[in-house]
Amino acid sequence: MIGTIPLSEVLIVSGALFCIGLCGALLRRNAIQIFLSIELMMNSANLAILGYGASLGTREGQIVVFFVIAIAAAEAAVGLAIFVSLFRHTETIDVNRVNLLKW
Amino acid sequence: MTGTFVQLSHADWLSILPEVALASAGCLILLLEAFAPSLRRWFATLALAGVAASLYLLMAAPAGTTFDGRFETSPLTWLMGLFLGGSAAVAILVAKPYLERIRDEKGEFYALLLWGHLGVSLMIRGLDLLIIFIGLEILSLSFYVLAAYFRGIEASSEAGLKYFLTGAFASAFTLYGIVLLFGASGGTRIAGLAQEGLAGRPAVILGVLLLLVGFGFKMSLAPFHAWAPDVYQGMPTPAVLYLSIAPKGASVLVLFRVLAAVFQPGLPDRLHAAVAALAVLSMTLGNVVALAQRDAKRLLAYSGIAHMGYVTIALAVFGREALAAAIVYFFAYLVSNAGAFAAVSALYRDESKPHPVAMLAGEGRRARFAAAVFALCLFSLAGIPATAGFIGKFFIFKAALERGLYALAIIGVLNSLVSIGYYLKVVYILYMRDPIEPEGPPPLAFADGLALSICAAGIFAFGIFPAALWRLARSAAATLPLPGP
């Protein structure tokens, strides 16, 4: 228990968010939406770790989340730059249509 | 202790210096790029110096753990550092003529390479899942960019996109695995995983599995391999060279670290079965699909997938000898695979086009040295004796047989047989077909020649005199609390 919130509840929410993100990552075709879904998955991890951290009474969880957010930011910058770069060639970021490299 | 600011001890400093050297070298190159672009032809040398300095500093650093037990300096990190440094050095050597050929020798390439190298370095030295994760992300980000480095070429951008999306996807799983282990052990330290009663918990097992797939992704282990062929194909060859070697070694080491901490006496049967299944799948899929490849880089990608299957046998064996075998294997893989990619880089004239193997027809007689080393590397990858590749397989199979994993060993050698099919295909195209390209490959650049020579020398050195390497690997492997003699 974290205060009055049961840890398992936090974890379930986190898991649910992860799975929702997973659905998006697998079912969306727009690269940006896929990336958004992945961001959601990382956030779900953040939620879980904060839950754990709070439950354990340690600040380490927060620190992990701090770094994860930093990483996510960096990833977003690079990822979006890649999308832009690709878009210049293909005029699309629909991943179904990005399959020059295959087989 | 946690309450005070910046309490870096002398030892902390010494231990982080190798990474500092890498970071500084990258920054320096970047600065020079901005302010003294005329010095570009020295960038490669500078980068090499950075790698060399980092290696020296790594060797000079006193053994032990620093940063509150989150960072390791040991024979293991030194040996693996050597492995990484070797990959980086060859990659830089190959990069210089490569970039010159495309008239795009810019500092960013080297800087990103060095930083990526720094990330891998953190992965092998980190005793803390968070630092490992950060290292992994540094590596990934740098190489996402390097994959898409050729902005003018669609394939490169596509490789970037694919690597980025799949990489980020896999990172999410890795992160969740770390979270689960954090939850179980109360921290991010790997050592914390070695608590009584942890190994049996579902969350821990799930966490370990998520790490397995996350790092398996980096290793391009089937079925987490799908990105590799496409990315290798579109990515600049020197970057592929590094990406196809160093992160794989680091990932295996991380997996060994985690598994060693969690499962002290040995892998649980089920997990063992899962790892063995991965090994078999990766070997088989990699080899069989490689048979059907037409593009040199894709072929090497599948070859790499298969090789990771062999390494995974060591993971399934799980013991000190197995880790040592894996380390030897990686050194063998380093010289063979780096040589192969260096040869690919030297043998193709137009970087912007695909690299069909058929185009190499008859190059054995035109680009003699590159072709000869390429063939040597392929023989080594195939595991023909007197080459490093054979020694790698030798120790892996020895470990497997000692542990009684006969089926794995037999599947392994049968796979080797399949692999000979496609390695030799390249060899005969090189030597036994008549040229189809009117023009031969570009003249061999000095740096390419040097890289190839180093790899060839390494192949023979490890292949013929493996004793020293094996001793080092064994003493390095003793660093981890693995079962075994």
Place this chain on the structure above:
Amino acid sequence: MGIERLLAEHLLSVLVFLPTAGAILLLLLPRSATGVARVAALAVATLECVLSLPLWWHFDVALRGFQFRESAAWIPPLGISYLIGIDGISLLLILLTTILTPVSLLFSLSHVEKEVRGFSIAFLILETGVIGTLVALDLALFYVFWEVMLVPMYFIIGIWGGARRIYAAMKFFLFTMAGSLLMFLAILYVAIRHHAATGVWSFALEDLYRLTFTGTTAVVLFAAFALAFAIKVPVFPLHTWLPDAHTEAPTAGSIILAGILLKLGVYGYLRFALPLFPGTALRYAPWLGVLGVIGVIYGALLAFAQHDMKRLVAYSSVSHLGLVVIGVGAFTTISLQGSILQMVNHGLSTGALFLLVGVLYERRHTREISAYGGVAGIVPVTAALFLIATLSSIGLPGLNGFVGEFLVLLGTWTSPHRWWAVAAATGVILSAIYMLTLVQRVFWNPVTHEENRNLPEIRWSELVAVSVLVVLMVWIGVRPNDVLDRLRVSVDALQESVTAKQLVEAQNGAGLPGGAR
């Protein structure tokens, strides 16, 4: 170290590495120096041959065990050492190698035009591989050399071969690898067992001989070894790589391939599979013998059906090696000596046959039998030499082939498997049929192709090359004891050790059915 001491104390090492040194030397030559490369390679091979002769003189025929031993640590943590030495069996095959290599190079002097330097290098490395395989007394060392042989041979077939050379080279490599990879595991396993039993790592043959294996383990290990060697020999039905490889290889490659490489299969069986797993080996020897019998007859029949000269000779090798296998399977003193002698004989006769087919091929650029006919009158010397080689091959008394054949058949007859000898003796008839048909259709009969009328006669270099072989054929035919003397003790020792160990196995492996033959 002085040259004399080097030769006195490290003669085998010199023999193993001299060709490689030569190859490295050639590598330093400029690519365009083809003439120099040719001569230099021949010189190295000849020097090697000369240096190998002291082995013949100084070999102590009465000594048991291995002679000219050398040992040095190689991979100490695993007990792998550079341990070499020879007994009578390896002695003969080494000499065969050192003789056939310069002979092939001599032949190639005037016939290899493409990439002379590469060709010479490949050949010299091949020689190192072969001799290394023959002298190695450490299983790991043996395996290394065993596989190293493949690579130069692959290139020799693939680069300098005929029209279907790539297919043949791949087939050769894959077949051989298929066998040896499993053997590799078996070697590892045996060494691991040694470690488990004694706590000491060793791959040394004589250490591993002391192990006993029983039951399924022994069968599986033996099968792994036997498969590797059976493919190399080749034993029916694993032989199909051979006709392709022999046919497509350049003449010199065919000579070495048939003359030496095939024998390594039998050699390996005698040196490794048999003494390591005697009980199993003897239990399954009947299978081996039956396959040998099939090989003799089947190879002969297929040889008869060929219309390509080299293919015909290649299938004749299947037949001849079948006989060798029978001798090994019968495992009597006489048959073993006969088999080993027959290996040498086959090397000489088939070497000569391939060489002479090469002589014709280089002039007419076809191997089709029907493209010839009646050329005995045009190239009488070639015809005469071909006839001698043929007679040696079909076992005419007075030439070498007969002695080996007779000993194998007689020895087999004295074993419990008498009918093998009966069946294999039909090879006497069959070989006459296909070889004489070949002679008739190529050298006899009327001349049907006008272009054959200007066929140039054999050159001096070729003549010298063949003559060396012919002299040896006659010598062995007339004085086989010179060779047999050197085999006697080795074969006795082999048989005794096998029998003795078989007893131990039978005691250890209680309840093992048929541990003894």
Place this chain on the structure above:
Amino acid sequence: MIALWVIPVIPLAGFVLNGLLGTRLGKSFVSAVGVGSAGLATLAAYSRLIPYLSSGGAVVIEPYGSWIVAGSLSVDLSFRLDPLSALMLSFVTFVAFLIHVYSVGYMHHDETDAGYARYFAYLNLFLFAMLTLVLAESFLLMFVGWEGVGLCSYLLVGYYYDREYAAAAGKKAFVVNRIGDFGFLLGMFGLFTTFGSLSYGEVFGKAAANPAAYQPALTLICLCLFVGAVGKSAQVPLYVWLPDAMAGPTPVSALIHAATMVTAGVYMVTRCNVLFRLAPEAMAVVAGIGAFTAIFAGTIAVAQNDIKKVLAYSTVSQLGYMFLACGVGAYVAGMFHVMTHAFFKACLFLGSGSVIHAMGGEQDMRKMGGLRSKLPVTFWTFLLAALAISGIPPLAGFFSKDAILAGAFEAGGLHLLWAVGLFTAGLTAFYMFRLVSLTFYGSFRGTPEQEHHLHESPPSMTLPLIVLAVLSVIGGWVGLPAVLGENANVFARFLAPVLPSLKGVEEHAALPHATEWLLMGVSVIVAAFGLLLAWRWYVKGEGRVPARIAASSPGVYALIADKFRIDELYDSLFVKPFYWLARTLWKVVDVLLIDGILNAGAFLVELTGDLLRFLQTGNVRNYALTFLLGLVALLLVVAGWI
């Protein structure tokens, strides 16, 4: 005293000299070396033989060292001089020498230097091999000579290698001989396992010392050895090579295929008489095969038109006679016939060579006729030899044939063997005089051009003819039958040491003199009948009767003229199926089955790769999916669901 090894080595040296240098140094050199070495060998042989005659049949063994030592096998290089080898040595060297001389004339004009040198080299090599065969002291060494003569036969039959039939005939001779050698080999194996040695002395010594101990192996061994003899001596069913072997030059036919090599089988059986006598079943087979061959080949000879073919079948038939003798235990008679046959058959062949030579290569008797006056020397020598082979007393053939018939009569079995022998004797006389009639009598039936060129042969050819004719006449007098004097049979006495008495083997009692006289009379009458019938039909009746007979039963006649179509039978029974089998095995087992399976395996792996390749769709969503699927599969494995 000259060592025995010198005798064969002299022609061997001749072979080497002529083989290596003959082509360059010209015909006179070749003749000198070839004839010289044969002559020297003869001299050397006689220098040993003449002193030997007075030695009373002692066995001389000259060891020259060890040849093959392996395990318990130890074969020495040693030669043996005993009455049997002495006998063979005496006429082999002499006849060979004569034929060398003859060849100088026969081969001189129509051959190139190279061909001439080759011819004499082969001939010398043959002599070497034959002498080795004769002198050998062990079965293995005998086998060296045995195969050596086979090789020379092959080379000389195929001497005109650019003629397809000659090339094929040479090969056929070798291959069929190899079938026999197969039996010989097995016989030797049996000997080795039974007696532990291959030396005559040891084998025969052990067998004689303990006759009962080696049954039933001995019968099998003898049969195997006999298979060898059947091949070498052209007996049914392996006789087919000999008629074809006539493709070689005629002197070769005389030397190898009449006088010496083909009798090696008889020599071998006689040499092994100790063994054969201990194996009565084997003896019976020998006798049966011999008798059948005699009558069978004789029948064929009746209907042949090629002069050499007649002689060839005659040889087969006579060889059958000799085996008949061995089979009934009359070894002396057999060897006696070997010797006399060597004389008259060599004479006949050389005579036919002279005829062919004169006819410019023509061998068809239907194109000859009336040559009596044109070739007088040839005619008279030929006639004498023909009378001798027909068994007209007191010529050589009469005595040897009579001895065989007497032996056959003694053997019992309703005297069937004797009857067959007798009938064959009549046949022999008939076909020989058919030949003489067609060739030398009547009018010339060839082309005018041939007629113009008819001439007697040079002295180098006629001289040997004369010598052989003389021998054909007097050669039999060394073996007069017992009825003509108790010790008249010098021949039998000389050979007696070779035929030791054996425990448990009963010797035939000598025939009563009356019976013997009767047998002689009958055989002379039968021979005379055959002779006169031929004379009547072919000289007087100019062949009308036989033509009528042939016309009345064309099927039978054609069958005989076609040699019972045995070659065709063998062709469809063995040769064609062999070829079919070979091709089928190659195409079906090797190519289709073994390679097919392997290639299919390789193809399947590649196909799998090619199909799996398409899993790599290029769509990154699929990559994520495979990732997740892999993870789920791992989870299932770990959870124990898979």
Place this chain on the structure above:
Amino acid sequence: MDRLVFEVAAAIAIVFAALMVLSRNPVRSVLSLVVSFFALAGCYVLLFSPFIAVIQVIVYAGAILVLFLFVLMLLNVGPERPEKTGRPIQTLLSGIAIVLFAGFLLSTLRHSGSAVPRALAAEPNVLGKPDALARELFGGYLLHFEAVSVLLLAALVGAFVLARRDRGSRA
């Protein structure tokens, strides 16, 4: 009380996350995610991590997602059009895999809550104090901090490399 608030926030987060996934229009997706992240920030507060919650709002919901919006505008990507071929196998397999994985994950998580070791029972309010956090960051986690700085630098340079116009344009 806390629990109720948490549950409400979590529900919002989940609902908007689902909306994000379900929406064909990427702009709507981004906006949904912004809401979801805001809700998550609320959860963080309840888990004694106010500082993180702030960062979440500023960096994540603010900077990062705005960046996404910018890029979307820049590229002018419209809503996904339905594809002609629906790729049913892929969808089906994805569905199965997700369901299975979700099953494993959720069942594991449900039971792991109780298994967390009870370490020091620190004062909840102290747990989230920024200064304490900072001390820790620059103490034991200095290495991480520096590493992340390299990461950001690399990302910066990387983005620059990728976003740069063509080779020639810079000269």
